[in-house]
Amino acid sequence: MWVLKLAWKNLWRNRGRTAVTISAVFFAVVLSITAGCLQDGVFANLIRNMVSFYSGYIQIHQSGYWDQQVLDNSMTRDEQIEESIRKEPGVTAFSPRIESYALASAGEVTKGCMVVGVDPEKENAITMLKSKVVAGAYFPHANASGALVSEGLLQRLGLALGDTVILLSQGYHGALAAGQFPITGVLKFGSPELNDQLLYLSLPSAQDFFSAPGQLTSYVLALESDDVQGQVQAGLQSALGSQMEVMNWGEMMPEVEQHINTDKSGMYTIQIILYLLICFGIFGTLLMMMAERQHEMGMLIAIGMKKAKLVQVVLAESVLTVLVGCLAGMLASVAVTYYLKNYPIRFGGDMADMYKRYGFEPIFPASMNPTIFFTQGIIVLALALVLGLYPMFKVLRMNPVLAMKN
């Protein structure tokens, strides 16, 4: 008991120093949690934006489709699969698609394009396709017979709204696919890749064109957040069995995932530097503290205080200081991240322009992921306690006569 009492009194002896240590820990915790939550939020937002272009968080295909994306690897639309998807918690929407390459021609010009057959409403729920319409109109109903053509493709074909586009392709089981479609709408995508090659049909007219009635190449899923992705993927994979492949965006676009991981490791470097700075700060105060109290500690050992007891006192001081700083820091971080979540940082410059071009808000939202609070809190606590080993080490090696010499 008196160990704690003595430790407590020692904390008040040099308030300035105690305050410096507490604030060092406090700011370390606030900065690292805020940085962690921002990083988490920004990447989650980036992924959310990116998957809403086209891919969705998760897709379901017949096994083998992703490796060989041909109509012969398509699946039959199946109410049981859709029921499984609906039952899976965390899934907010899904859209059935049939996709394949085709040649689009107009007069002398022929260009490759990607034909995507969609359920107008379901697709809109995931990719907000309706909002991409810049001329003409979105599919008026599920069986609409017109085509929505991306702006870039339309230009390359030299066509305009109201013209007719001729499509040629290979259909299901080797059938020849040919058809002509009135252009009823023009789509504008931020991504040039999409803007130059997408052509949307309603699901029935695409199935008809490919001679693949009732066939789908994929189900595209939207999720509440990327936090539930792992759980949904595993849940669906086990519900649907090995006949189906349930893939997440990272598996479908490994290069994007790798890019994000590279960015994240850059963030970790910054965090490590932050931790190092804080460590030096705390270590400095510990050095000062030990120099100042050397004589007194030597005296206490001389009169018969066991080193182990003295170590308890010094450790209690470290633990108290660090705990106060850490807890205060965590509380403040709740406030800071709550604010940044609701009033996200807006950024400008080229990056903002790019975001806007792709149709997204140029913001850095913060997440309030409890795991981040927990891990960052523990890291700072552990670091501070490791630093607390220095006084402990000094005490254990202390020679009372030498310590009292000055």
Next chain:
Amino acid sequence: MKDVIDAHNISKTYNRDTIPVAAVQHVHLHLVRGEFTALVGPSGSGKTTLLNLIGGLDRPDEGSILIHGTDITKLSANQLIDFRLRNIGFVFQSFNLVPVLTARENVELIMQLQGMKGSEIEARVQALFRQIGMEDKMNTRPSQLSGGQQQRVAVARALASKPQVILADEPTANLDSKSAGNLLDIMLKLNQEEQMTFIFSTHDQRVIERARRVITLVDGAIVSDTARVATEST
């Protein structure tokens, strides 16, 4: 009856920049209960070293030191700390007290370290502060006390652990003569009332005059050891 201190042929040599300095050479020292002994000698003569050796703060290169029958040169480092706690009271030249604790807490600390019961501690603290005449300063921090008062509290603390002997290394060196005399009065009183054994180093002539035995060191060796009649204070 066992000697309080029985040091036999102890020597200690320090190496300062590879030059050996014989700080204590072949010293024999016997102290019996109730002695009030001054250790005198010029600066560098080995007084502090000798006190550190018999107090178990430092180890001799040779010889044996029996404190109330225990050879402390044979104790491990940890045993030695515990031995000091239970058998030896220390008063150092200055900065004896923990600055964040009040006078009474400083005195209580050593009894808490010894594991004494709260009620016992309370009674003893009251008695000790009465003996040093500082009942009114019990709850004062060291920084608010004069040098003389701090040394008196240090003496009370040394006594609190009920040691075999109190070792005081130049306890009056930083005090004016009035405070020094006052401290000596208290030490003598405790020596008589509690039969407490004291050995203290000093080079203050007025302090030497109050001792009943004076041991003189020169170059780490005892050159004289005389019993004398202490002068009573005025």
